[in-house]
Amino acid sequence: MSDLSALSSVPPAGVSGLHRDAVLKFFYGPMDCGKSTLALQTNYNHARQGRKGMVLTKHDRSGGPRVTSRIGLGGDALEVVDDLDIETLVRGTMPRLDYLICDEAQFYTVRQIEQLADLVDDCDVDVYAFGLASDFKSELFPATRRLFELADEVFRLQVEVLCWCGRPGQLNARTTGGELQRAGEQVVIADTDEAPVRYQVLCRRHYRSGDLGSKAPLY
Numbered sequence: 399m400s401d402l403s404a405l406s407s408v409p410p411a412g413v414s415g416l417h418r419d420a421v422l423k424f425f426y427g428p429m430d431c432g433k434s435t436l437a438l439q440t441n442y443n444h445a446r447q448g449r450k451g452m453v454l455t456k457h458d459r460s461g462g463p464r465v466t467s468r469i470g471l472g473g474d475a476l477e478v479v480d481d482l483d484i485e486t487l488v489r490g491t492m493p494r495l496d497y498l499i500c501d502e503a504q505f506y507t508v509r510q511i512e513q514l515a516d517l518v519d520d521c522d523v524d525v526y527a528f529g530l531a532s533d534f535k536s537e538l539f540p541a542t543r544r545l546f547e548l549a550d551e552v553f554r555l556q557v558e559v560l561c562w563c564g565r566p567g568q569l570n571a572r573t574t575g576g577e578l579q580r581a582g583e584q585v586v587i588a589d590t591d592e593a594p595v596r597y598q599v600l601c602r603r604h605y606r607s608g609d610l611g612s613k614a615p616l617y
């Protein structure tokens with residue numbers, strides 16, 4: 399009979415006997431690169447295998463507590479307000495949650511990002527966060543900085559958003575009346591459509607020069 403005593407220290411989780419930790423994954427890219435689409439797809443794929451999840455967002459462009467993507471998909475979500483304690487919310491949810499989908503994560507507070515990391519480590523909840531890296535001044539959002547610091551894995555989305563010149567665009571310019579803005583509030587909810595305040599994804603050269611191209615709307 400073989401001696402099984404050497405196996406007694408192997409944790410019981412999983413087929414292999416090895417423990418698989420929950421993860422904090424952060425997916426980022428400029429406006430219009432498909433972050434909300436991927437958030438909705440991720441939720442769909444996990445939910446259809448019976449995992450229990452919750453979808454969170456903040457300041458979706460629809461104006462409501464929803465995740466909406468320009469490709470036409472949408473789904474209900476919980477709105478994250480500044481004083482929401484995400485950790486207490488998730489710990490108090492029964493049956494227990496397997497995962498969280500966090501869209502527009504750049505708008506969460508730094509404390510809320512830390513709560514997401516704590517939920518991964520202490521409650522074994524997988525967290526999939528989606529958001530912008532930088533604001534209209536090309537500076538990291540505070541929550542994004544914390545995600546870069548804490549996430550287990552960070553992914554730049556692969557769908558290229560092109561600058562008007564054809565180069566890949568990574569910087570989110572805010573424009574008003576056809577002029578690039580370099581000062582103002584960090585948070586101004588708007589779209590890449592033709593509203594008076596809008597956003598336009600530019601390559602670094604054209605962000606720096608402020609050249610919005612000939613297709614920029616004239617007001």
Ligand SMILES: Nc1ncnc2c1ncn2[C@@H]1O[C@H](COP(=O)(O)OP(=O)(O)O)[C@@H](O)[C@H]1O
Pocket residue numbers: 428429430431432433434435436466467468469470557559
């Ligand atoms: N009519 C369309 N046909 C194909 N793809 C589209 C269409 N409209 C939007 N999209 C895709 O949707 C993307 C925007 O997705 P969205 O989830 O709203 O982006 P983000 O959340 O990053 O701002 C576009 O980059 C484009 O790839």
Ligand SMILES: Cc1cn([C@H]2C[C@H](O)[C@@H](COP(=O)(O)O)O2)c(=O)[nH]c1=O
Pocket residue numbers: 428429430433434457458459529530532533534535570571572584585586587588589597
């Ligand atoms: C660059 C930048 C963006 N915003 C706002 C504009 C939109 O409402 C969202 C981003 O939406 P998306 O799903 O990534 O398209 O963020 C902002 O408030 N401040 C900024 O500097």
